[in-house]
Amino acid sequence: METYSLEAIPSGRLEHLGGSVGMWIDIDQIPEGGLKLEFQEPPNILEFEETGVRVSGLVSVACHIQKYKGTIFVRGNISTILEMECGRCLENFPYRLESELEVDYQPAHREDSEEEVVLEDNDLLAIYYTGQEINLTEAVRDQIVLEVPIQPICLEECRGLCPTCGTNLNIAPCHCAREEINPRWEALKNLKDLRK
Ligand SMILES: [Zn+2]
């Protein structure tokens, strides 16, 4: 198996690829046994304006690429750091996002048009490509958007905000009278109340 990294190619690649920034795969470079590729790109390679996702670390992608009858199979992992707001204390914190990447690129024009392409997995993202190069960037961005947690928590033991005075209880305690209720006991209590 051959391994090469676009990282190793100096920025001249941008000119070579017509000035388009992205995680490019040159289809002609994929040998029989597949190809391992690694990318490390600055956060600004991904545009998230519509989604509000903020990437604050390098976007690392390691993948294995295979070509079969014109279809390009990409399997790998994405890791990066997102700037997220804690669902409990509302402070921003760096969230480490790790995700699998699984995407198939099918040629927009098939030479063997009689043959139906059957996808084994409905969850697969199938994208059509034209030309000799594939830009992985969009698939990586879409996958990151899918994996963004809805209510991330800065720390498992984050104490959140006092519901009465709004103090961030991680930083300082407050003097509001508050009953500490463990949600499990709460559920049990409700159950007992029901039986009465
Ligand atoms: Zn928090």
Ligand SMILES: [Zn+2]
């Ligand atoms: Zn308080």
